[in-house]
Amino acid sequence: xIARWFALTLALITLALPASALEKLVADLDQEExxxxxxxxxxxxxxxxAFDRASIDDIAIIVTGPSKKIAIRRKDKVAGIWLNTENxxxxxxxxxxxxxxTRPLDDIASRNTLKxxxxxxxxIPFKLDDDSSIDEGPVEEWKAALIRNMQATGxxxxxxxxxxxxxxxxxxxxxxxxxxxxxxxxxxxxxxxxDGAVVNENVSSITVSKSGLSAMIYRMAHDYAPFxxxxxxxxxxxxxxxxxxxxxx
Amino acid sequence: xxxxxxVGLGGAVGLLSGIFGVGGGFLxxxxxxxxxxxxxxxxxxxxxxxxxxxxxxxxxxxxxxxxDIKMGLVxxxxxxTGSTLGVAxxxxxxxxGQIDVVIKLSFILFLGLIGSLMLxxxxxxIMRSRQPGARRGKLHQHNWLHGLPLKMRFxxxxxxxxxxxxxxxxxxxxxxxxxxGVGGGFxxxxAMIYLLGMxxxxxxxxxxxxxxxxxxxVTFLQSVQTQTVDIMLAFLLLLGAVIGxxxxxxxxxLLKGEQLRGLLALxxxxxxxxxxxxxxxxxxxxxxxxxxx
Numbered sequence: 001x002i003a004r005w006f007a008l009t010l011a012l013i014t015l016a017l018p019a020s021a022l023e024k025l026v027a028d029l030d031q032e033e034x035x036x037x038x039x040x041x042x043x044x045x046x047x048x049x050a051f052d053r054a055s056i057d058d059i060a061i062i063v064t065g066p067s068k069k070i071a072i073r074r075k076d077k078v079a080g081i082w083l084n085t086e087n088x089x090x091x092x093x094x095x096x097x098x099x100x101x102t103r104p105l106d107d108i109a110s111r112n113t114l115k116x117x118x119x120x121x122x123x124i125p126f127k128l129d130d131d132s133s134i135d136e137g138p139v140e141e142w143k144a145a146l147i148r149n150m151q152a153t154g155x156x157x158x159x160x161x162x163x164x165x166x167x168x169x170x171x172x173x174x175x176x177x178x179x180x181x182x183x184x185x186x187x188x189x190x191x192x193x194x195d196g197a198v199v200n201e202n203v204s205s206i207t208v209s210k211s212g213l214s215a216m217i218y219r220m221a222h223d224y225a226p227f228x229x230x231x232x233x234x235x236x237x238x239x240x241x242x243x244x245x246x247x248x249x
Numbered sequence: 250x251x252x253x254x255x256v257g258l259g260g261a262v263g264l265l266s267g268i269f270g271v272g273g274g275f276l277x278x279x280x281x282x283x284x285x286x287x288x289x290x291x292x293x294x295x296x297x298x299x300x301x302x303x304x305x306x307x308x309x310x311x312x313x314x315x316x317d318i319k320m321g322l323v324x325x326x327x328x329x330t331g332s333t334l335g336v337a338x339x340x341x342x343x344x345x346g347q348i349d350v351v352i353k354l355s356f357i358l359f360l361g362l363i364g365s366l367m368l369x370x371x372x373x374x375i376m377r378s379r380q381p382g383a384r385r386g387k388l389h390q391h392n393w394l395h396g397l398p399l400k401m402r403f404x405x406x407x408x409x410x411x412x413x414x415x416x417x418x419x420x421x422x423x424x425x426x427x428x429x430g431v432g433g434g435f436x437x438x439x440a441m442i443y444l445l446g447m448x449x450x451x452x453x454x455x456x457x458x459x460x461x462x463x464x465x466x467v468t469f470l471q472s473v474q475t476q477t478v479d480i481m482l483a484f485l486l487l488l489g490a491v492i493g494x495x496x497x498x499x500x501x502x503l504l505k506g507e508q509l510r511g512l513l514a515l516x517x518x519x520x521x522x523x524x525x526x527x528x529x530x531x532x533x534x535x536x537x538x539x540x541x542x
Binding site: 073077080083142240 | 302476487536537
């Protein structure tokens with residue numbers, strides 16, 4: 001990996017050195033596939049690239065995962081016990097949303113630009129499903145709760161200052177993939193800001209898939225549930241029998 | 250989650266179930282929840298593990314002829330009905346977002362009840378052993394339950410009672426089995442002795458016999474309807490439990506019955522207390538999120 005990083009660095013430097021007016025943005029990941037194995041505890045991907053720095057330049061990277069429907073629930077005390085009493089189902093939310101940047105987003109660009117590029121938790125569309133039990137009124141409170149809870153899972157995060165710029169030409173950062181990540185296609189957008197405007201964009205992707213025994217079990221449990229159930233029973237009966245046989249005196 | 254933590258937990262609960270001669274599901278499910286396994290997954294997976302532990306338990310009883318198959322089948326008919334209803338209820342509560350609290354409340358109710366009864370019983374037994382000559386009460390009395398229709402003869406249990414009784418017991422335990430991920434032996438056994446009036450010798454074997462099929466039914470239905478059965482987790486727990494139980498049985502033989510039951514009662518009440526604390530204490534965040542399918 002180090003050899004590759006070194007070779008690419010060299011290539012990028014030669015590419016970026018003729019500091020002409022053409023705004024070049026190059027970005028690459030050290031690995032485009034993540035395999036979730038049974039003992040998967042998360043991964044760290046290296047993203048690096050080169051850009052053409054002229055004025056006040058910033059880089060922001062947004063990694064988004066497959067869209068999901070998420071239920072937000074609110075507890076209330078009922079007869080001394082904390083129960084979920086209200087719920088909001090939100091559709092089309094990214095299951096993964098990491099923003100990495102050279103500086104806090106609000107310092108990089110205006111709210112309008114950020115909104116246009118869907119950059120930041122505030123600009124994630126918050127669309128309530130019909131069977132939600134809350135009114136339109138306190139939506140902001142629910143949205144804040146969603147952002148807070150998703151950040152707690154590590155699936156959403158905002159990391160200003162995580163991108164390091166080296167010698168006005170190169171940048172690099174680590175993307176943290178937590179253990180609870182979902183399989184699917186992940187989009188990586190690298191944006192080059194100059195004086196608060198996007199001048200260049202680079203899009204690449206990461207494929208996250210289950211692998212080995214865990215992939216087989218996961219696929220079986222979800223796509224062939226009846227067989228999985230029967231298999232689980234046979235497996236249990238066989239292990240129970242075996243255990244009795246082994247320890248029988 | 251760490252593999253050794255899981256095997257270790259299986260081992261610890263196996264040790265206890267060996268010492269006390271109990272199934273262990275009623276301890277394993279809450280402990281899995283304490284370790285951070287989502288409550289529905291703890292329940293679905295534990296049902297799967299109980300299939301295995303009941304199979305290995307029932308074999309010895311079969312060899313000794315301690316299984317009343319006819320009684321087992323009637324209990325089982327009730328058990329299958331109850332557990333099928335139970336899994337449907339489980340899926341409904343899960344959609345409503347209430348399954349976690351219902352699982353916890355069920356455990357609080359039953360652990361609290363069984364724990365206190367056991368504690369009182371063992372205190373009474375210890376007192377009695379200090380005052381010899383105390384008399385034992387009658388095992389069971391005739392009441393309205395014996396007037397129910399559909400009478401059936403159970404030769405092995407030397408009983409002539411309405412089939413509705415064991416069917417009803419089986420059905421209630423079946424519902425609990427689906428919602429709590431337990432075999433239900435801790436309810437089934439006392440019910441068989443005190444309510445049905447079965448001889449103690451055949452109670453454990455017959456209960457294990459029907460638990461195998463009820464938990465197998467729960468495993469299958471949970472796999473299909475809620476996808477909460479984790480084979481890997483079940484296997485690791487079983488691995489620990491099998492080994493733990495072997496040591497447990499040996500330790501159990503060295504200790505005195507009444508004190509042993511008193512200890513188990515305290516343990517059950519402690520687990521119950523922790524669950525009470527869980528549902529009563531103000532959560533750090535009133536809001537929670539969950540991915541939907």
